[in-house]
Amino acid sequence: MKVSVIDHLFDPWQVVADYQQGLTALKGKYGATCLFVGTMRDFNEDDSVKGMYLEHYPDMTEKQLLACLQQAADKWSVLDALLLHRVGDIYPDEPIVAVAIWSSHRGDAFDACRFVMEQLKSNAPFWKKELLTSGESRWVEKNTNGYAKKS
Amino acid sequence: MKVSVIDHLFDPWQVVADYQQGLTALKGKYGATCLFVGTMRDFNEDDSVKGMYLEHYPDMTEKQLLACLQQAADKWSVLDALLLHRVGDIYPDEPIVAVAIWSSHRGDAFDACRFVMEQLKSNAPFWKKELLTSGESRWVEKNTNGYAKKS
Amino acid sequence: MSIKVRYFASLKEQLGRDEDNLEAVREYTVSQVWTEVNPGQAMPDNVLIAVNMAYVDQAAVVKDGDEVAFFPPVTGGER
Amino acid sequence: MSIKVRYFASLKEQLGRDEDNLEAVREYTVSQVWTEVNPGQAMPDNVLIAVNMAYVDQAAVVKDGDEVAFFPPVTGGER
Numbered sequence: 001m002k003v004s005v006i007d008h009l010f011d012p013w014q015v016v017a018d019y020q021q022g023l024t025a026l027k028g029k030y031g032a033t034c035l036f037v038g039t040m041r042d043f044n045e046d047d048s049v050k051g052m053y054l055e056h057y058p059d060m061t062e063k064q065l066l067a068c069l070q071q072a073a074d075k076w077s078v079l080d081a082l083l084l085h086r087v088g089d090i091y092p093d094e095p096i097v098a099v100a101i102w103s104s105h106r107g108d109a110f111d112a113c114r115f116v117m118e119q120l121k122s123n124a125p126f127w128k129k130e131l132l133t134s135g136e137s138r139w140v141e142k143n144t145n146g147y148a149k150k151s
Numbered sequence: 152m153k154v155s156v157i158d159h160l161f162d163p164w165q166v167v168a169d170y171q172q173g174l175t176a177l178k179g180k181y182g183a184t185c186l187f188v189g190t191m192r193d194f195n196e197d198d199s200v201k202g203m204y205l206e207h208y209p210d211m212t213e214k215q216l217l218a219c220l221q222q223a224a225d226k227w228s229v230l231d232a233l234l235l236h237r238v239g240d241i242y243p244d245e246p247i248v249a250v251a252i253w254s255s256h257r258g259d260a261f262d263a264c265r266f267v268m269e270q271l272k273s274n275a276p277f278w279k280k281e282l283l284t285s286g287e288s289r290w291v292e293k294n295t296n297g298y299a300k301k302s
Numbered sequence: 303m304s305i306k307v308r309y310f311a312s313l314k315e316q317l318g319r320d321e322d323n324l325e326a327v328r329e330y331t332v333s334q335v336w337t338e339v340n341p342g343q344a345m346p347d348n349v350l351i352a353v354n355m356a357y358v359d360q361a362a363v364v365k366d367g368d369e370v371a372f373f374p375p376v377t378g379g380e381r
Numbered sequence: 382m383s384i385k386v387r388y389f390a391s392l393k394e395q396l397g398r399d400e401d402n403l404e405a406v407r408e409y410t411v412s413q414v415w416t417e418v419n420p421g422q423a424m425p426d427n428v429l430i431a432v433n434m435a436y437v438d439q440a441a442v443v444k445d446g447d448e449v450a451f452f453p454p455v456t457g458g459e460r
Binding site: 188189190191192195203205206207208210211214215236247248268271272273274275276277278279280290291292293294295 | 308310311312352355356357371373374375376377378379380381
């Protein structure tokens with residue numbers, strides 16, 4: 001299991017593909033991989049956003065991210081897990097977070113990946129400050145419930 | 152939304168990355184991508200498996216796969232979706248299926264992706280025949296529930 | 303024209319053929335189609351049925367030109 | 382030695398500084414640490430607290446050499 005806090009643009013598909021390539025001992029053992037990629041949107045709560053700054057608490061961040069993966073592995077049959085999270089200045093359409101879970105069967109991969117995202121959002125010490133196109137900036141006060149209103 | 156039935160080895164990470172690259176109208180709109188990749192394991196029900204043949208019902212397959220994506224889009228706020236499925240001879244460690252969902256928020260992406268996998272497994276006309284290392288071959292009679300026993 | 307009857311996977315192997323053609327002299331239900339092309343042989347309990355690539359049940363009506371498919375439970379996805 | 386007190390994000394901006402050092406003349410609870418370094422100022426209602434990078438509540442004991450952090454609700458992940 002690996003976590004990584006990244007201060008530059010990264011390609012989640014490539015990083016996960018490379019990481020999987022290195023899982024030589026698990027070849028033929030995992031039947032399921034669930035990857036979640038969180039990307040920066042250019043609007044939030046009806047305001048246009050041109051960028052954001054993601055502050056974090058160095059060292060505590062890595063410790064909490066690893067705890068998220070460990071808790072998931074305690075609850076489900078997880079063969080391996082990878083968690084990447086950006087910090088610093090981030091612009092629309094850039095990836096913010098990637099969580100990948102490898103397991104024998106699909107249910108474990110889906111549930112563990114979802115769980116890690118929810119744990120991360122409530123426990124990992126990251127704080128988003130949005131820069132609006134109006135020139136204002138504001139701290140994001142709380143997370144959304146994760147669903148869009150269905151029309 | 153796109154479905155594809157593939158009769159050769161493919162790289163799900165690359166295909167999904169390329170497809171996302173083409174979603175120019177959605178840049179900055181999607182905040183969440185959930186990708187599930189199903190890979191061939193080298194054992195099943197305690198037997199060693201050296202390969203399998205995946206039969207399908209051409210045309211009905213594509214129609215059912217598209218219906219899986221459409222049903223997901225009816226239930227959740229889905230911005231785009233991609234579904235790839237192998238047929239023919241498949242060997243351990245090769246990808247069998249990939250489902251990717253793009254949405255504004257994480258809950259929609261996770262739930263829709265999971266739903267598509269479950270729908271696919273009960274509705275898409277694919278049949279697996281396993282070739283065991285013992286030389287025997289056997290049709291897989293039913294799907295597992297998706298979870299490994301947790302020790 | 304006629305009704306095309308198709309079989310897949312283990313059912314195809316059990317029957318020893320992948321399709322039948324039924325001269326459509328009248329309308330049939332799906333279960334009548336089965337009996338016409340597999341006389342004396344019961345339809346498997348867990349069989350799935352599609353007419354023109356859409357799932358139906360045994361009571362569905364089949365017309366001249368239709369394609370009827372019989373197959374075992376599907377097993378796609380990961381493993 | 383001393384107790385290092387750290388602030389993050391909006392709380393850091395409100396206080397106008399990112400850390401304090403408290404000479405540890407005795408053991409403190411977390412809430413006593415807050416009062417020592419922010420006299421006359423109430424601890425925000427929704428504040429999160431970590432001692433040595435592990436979450437704790439206000440009653441937790443802080444010793445010489447510990448690092449105490451106060452920060453607002455976290456907002457990582459996608460958006």
